[in-house]
Amino acid sequence: MTEAAPIPEKIARAHELGYDATEFVGDKPGRTYPPHAHHETLLVTIAGYATLVTSDKSSVLAPGSEVVIREGEEHSAEVSSSGWYYMAAWRPQEAEAWKAAHPTSA
Numbered sequence: 001m002t003e004a005a006p007i008p009e010k011i012a013r014a015h016e017l018g019y020d021a022t023e024f025v026g027d028k029p030g031r032t033y034p035p036h037a038h039h040e041t042l043l044v045t046i047a048g049y050a051t052l053v054t055s056d057k058s059s060v061l062a063p064g065s066e067v068v069i070r071e072g073e074e075h076s077a078e079v080s081s082s083g084w085y086y087m088a089a090w091r092p093q094e095a096e097a098w099k100a101a102h103p104t105s106a
Helices: 007-016 092-101
Strands: 021-027 032-036 041-054 058-061 066-069 075-090
Touching: 007 021, 007 041, 007 075, 021 041, 058 075
Parallel strands: none
Antiparallel strands: 021 075, 032 075, 041 058, 041 066, 041 075
16 A cells, blocks of 8 residues: 555544544455445545546545545445555444445445
8 A cells, every 4th residue: 555644643633524433444356336425524545546527527535635525425435456544534423324335344
């Protein structure tokens, strides 16, 4: 994996933006997330890379990058050959819905 973004600072940033619940996810190289939608979620890349595709753009998520996926916004993702380690943050009332949409067993 590539150089990691500082985790304590990223957690503090999520809290500043009003996101309280966080989960750290490590995805294997080549994993894909098919198109789906859920509650608003802040994604912060810690290490590795992924490509996030929404209806209006495609973005490479690199270490340190932050992106907010709006509630109900359909999106998909493909993890690079380096793998992807990221933090997902959401408001506490949205935690269970996010976990159901993103099982950690890859």
